[in-house]
Amino acid sequence: MRRRNLSLVLHTVATHGPISRAGVASRIGLTRSAVSTLVEELDRAGLLVELGPGRPGTVGRPGSELALSESGPAGLGAEIGVDRLAVCAVDLRGRVRVRAEEPAAHRGSAPGPVLRRLARLCARVAADAGREGLRPAGLTVAVPGLVARDAATVVRAPNLGWEGLDARAPLAQALTLPVTVANEANIGALAELWCGGHSPAPRDFVYVSAEIGIGAAVVVDGALLRGAHGFAGELGHVPVRPQGLRCACGGRGCLERYAGEEAVLRAAGIDERGPAGVAELRNRAGAGDGAARRALRGAGAALGTALAGVVNLLDPEAVVLGGALTELAPWVVPAAERELRRHVADPARAAHGGIVVSGLGRDAALLGAARSVVQDVLDDPLGAAPAPA
Amino acid sequence: MRRRNLSLVLHTVATHGPISRAGVASRIGLTRSAVSTLVEELDRAGLLVELGPGRPGTVGRPGSELALSESGPAGLGAEIGVDRLAVCAVDLRGRVRVRAEEPAAHRGSAPGPVLRRLARLCARVAADAGREGLRPAGLTVAVPGLVARDAATVVRAPNLGWEGLDARAPLAQALTLPVTVANEANIGALAELWCGGHSPAPRDFVYVSAEIGIGAAVVVDGALLRGAHGFAGELGHVPVRPQGLRCACGGRGCLERYAGEEAVLRAAGIDERGPAGVAELRNRAGAGDGAARRALRGAGAALGTALAGVVNLLDPEAVVLGGALTELAPWVVPAAERELRRHVADPARAAHGGIVVSGLGRDAALLGAARSVVQDVLDDPLGAAPAPA
Structure with a gap:
């Protein structure tokens, strides 16, 4: 119980700080003196700091405000x-x-x-x-x-x-x-939940990490769906062209073979790989290069087909696109959206909010x-x- | 709290009955006298019955055993x-x-x-x-x-x-x-959980209801995943042939157009619809009719493609096939399994338990x-x- 209360106080300061002891007490429904004892313990552990007297005009005697420590853990x-x-x-x-x-x-x-x-x-x-x-x-x-x-x-x-x-x-x-x-x-996906800058953060969403490999994470009610063996989220190997290209996974026509970083660079006729290749592709697409744009549209369409299956199956609040390929979003996302809308059954199509591009980029x-x-x-x-x- | 305890007693009798008051008390961690009070209330409401003295040899004085009522609610x-x-x-x-x-x-x-x-x-x-x-x-x-x-x-x-x-x-x-x-x-899917005859029932599974329409339900940790708008489970409109047949939903190449009851009957050259059509198809497939078997293999392959996406994404403990088409399982399931295994990425492929056919048939x-x-x-x-x- 004490551990739970320590965590409650700390989370309250994390979300609402700087905040006075009285503010914490009223938010979590404990007495001011109980909160003071907990704060003392958190302070000793170097987790909290006092910011000096609270703002003037607040009710009661001026109390110092609490914030999370900038040093320590x-x-x-x-x-x-x-x-x-x-x-x-x-x-x-x-x-x-x-x-x-x-x-x-x-x-x-x-x-x-x-x-x-x-x-x-x-x-x-x-x-x-x-x-x-x-x-x-x-x-x-x-x-x-x-x-x-x-x-x-x-x-x-x-x-x-x-x-x-x-x-x-x-x-x-x-x-x-x-x-x-x-x-x-x-x-x-957890980064999107914790620091994606959404307010409020979606509680039910599918996060797509589009890099060389394409992975996904399914968040249900704010928690990751891990799967029976921990293998959930293998979006890259969802078949989008069932009779299509062979994949290293042993399957055929996997999304990764059409929308993974290497597949897109190859389709665009770019020999470089990694960040330099992606930058080159972005430059060419921006300059109107036909092969680059076709490659990105193709990747988007394949991604849209896979995501249509996901949206039909899970009806998420949002689909968030993250990873290195977010730099190519202006060309990939419209094609993905078009294919997604074509394959999502009404009325989910009408309700569907489209693909949101993560602001966290490569560092998510x-x-x-x-x-x-x-x-x-x-x-x-x-x-x-x-x-x- | 009293309502919760009444429910606890009733669920305990449902799962373990016939059972004595002492047996209930020890299973739920309440005193024998607290359980007796609760039992009295449930008895008055017509929810429980007493089956007479317990089996000889049980510890303590012989108490009557409790079971759920066969009349009443x-x-x-x-x-x-x-x-x-x-x-x-x-x-x-x-x-x-x-x-x-x-x-x-x-x-x-x-x-x-x-x-x-x-x-x-x-x-x-x-x-x-x-x-x-x-x-x-x-x-x-x-x-x-x-x-x-x-x-x-x-x-x-x-x-x-x-x-x-x-x-x-x-x-x-x-x-x-x-x-x-x-x-x-x-x-x-809930029927599968409550009366599917599994012991223990899987807590994480995908239930496919294959009839004229093809629906699915995703069960995560024993609860239905309903989706943001209540639209989760539209497996029938997962695109399995992205450039394929138009569907009434507005999409193209939806699973239902390849594996739904009508699509299969049409492919097999059977004019009848409904249970009579399904029975005819079963008879023809059983008799070795080539068109019937090809139609069922085709439906199975389309189903397997869609399910590969599902398994890659959700890594469920089990995939349970229910609905009218379970009568055709001997011909549909092997083709579906083959396609599923072809498209599920290793190592999930190795871990995957295959498709289980529900024993509840049309009445699930x-x-x-x-x-x-x-x-x-x-x-x-x-x-x-x-x-x-």
Whole structure:
């Protein structure tokens, strides 16, 4: 009960701060003195700060206002992308305080060296964060692949070439931190929920992460639908052309073969891959290049076909498009919308709100990863806080 | 709290009865005397019966055992099918006590006369149930169409030709009973959960109702996923051949155009429709007729393509096939399985348990409808029980 109340106070300050003790008390229905005791404990743990006397004109004696600490516990997030490693540290308020990124070529690379390089990058970011008075409470790593329900095992990451790998143990050992491994689409969807800038955030939506691989996450009533084996969200392998191109997954006509980053670059006749290729495609499409625009329309149409199935089946409040391909949204989304509307059955078609483009871009999963550590601290303030050094 | 405890006792007797008061008390963690008070109240309301002294050899003084009453509150369920009306009454134990069915030709029929005829059939079944000592506590009506979240409005039932119709008011007025209107796939899925004979029942599954229309229901953690507008489950309009046949929904290449009852009968060269047509198709397929078998394989393949998308997206524990087409399962399911496995991405393919055929056949929605009323009584024993006559 005390743990629950500590979390309630902290969440209230996170959402409504700066806020006085009396303000917290009235919002959560506890007495002012009970709140003061809880605040004292959170203060000692370095989770809260007092901002000095409240604004004049407020009722009662002037009390100092509370806010989340800008130092103390922090979240480390990392992303193992096909073409980059990225790490960031966010404070309790969710602000990115340190960020580091290195280009990489991870396709088919051995996991050991990648994880060692990531551990070094994380250690560097953690040290930088430490100099700002932050203490990482944990690390969440987003990977472009299926992660088992143990939040440790990468079951299959086809675009890395990894299979059945414990990605948690080596990182946890190197960093002496609690480590969680998560699917990048799942963690991107949570980022949309926590820091997508929606007000109110949709509680039932489908998040599409469109990169080299295409993943999705289904959020129902504010929680991720993980599936019986943790494999939910494989939108990239929904068949959109049942007799179409063979896919590495063993299937045929998978969405990824038509709308994945590599498929689109190939269709546009661009040899470069990764961010440089995407930038080139954006430039060409912007300049009116026919092949580039056709490639993007084709990708959009394939995406729309797959999403029509999703909308018919789940009737979500919103479809949110995230990931690297959001940079190409002006050309992809209209074609996807057209196909989606063509295949969604009335009256869902009339009710459907269309495709929303995430504002978080390429960093959605990275931000979500770091934020998930902060959420854990807010949910269990003393459990997750490491002992002060 | 008292209502919750009454429901707990009743559910415990439903699941574990016949059972003594002491048995109930130990299972739900209340004192024997608290349970006795609750049992007395449930007994007065006609919900429980005592079966006489318990089995010898049980600990403590011999107490009579408790079971759900076979008279008293009952559930009425109805189904408005494209080619039939059906009504049944089930007792608290979930046994069908009265059942009536009339053939019909509802395609494009005006709703008024259909609802009046249904009300008469319900009144007859209720009267027959009354002669067996049963008092219907409510009526749930399953319809082959989208039902709004108000559980009253048929938003669109394309195979009946109904749109924007309040189906509840006329029935509630005619029968002076609480009436609930439900989508037939949703209520069929709940039937699978409540009386599908699975032990334990899957908590996360996709239920496919394959009839003239093809609907589906997604069950997550034992609860229906209804969608933002109540339109979830439109599997029949998932595009399986994106450039394929036009559908009445306005789309193209919808599953229903390849695997719906009419599409299959047409492909097999059978002119009859409804149960007679399905029986003829079954006979021909059984006798080795090439056209019949090809039609069923084609339907199975289309179904498998749509289900591959579903499995990739939701990773359900099970896919359950229900409805009239279950009679054709021996020919449809192998083709569907083959296509499903071809398009489900590894490793979900390896984990996937295949398609399970429901044992409830054509009556799934009808049974589920009646059972849903009983479930409401079990959930809120005194709220739902009508005053004794």
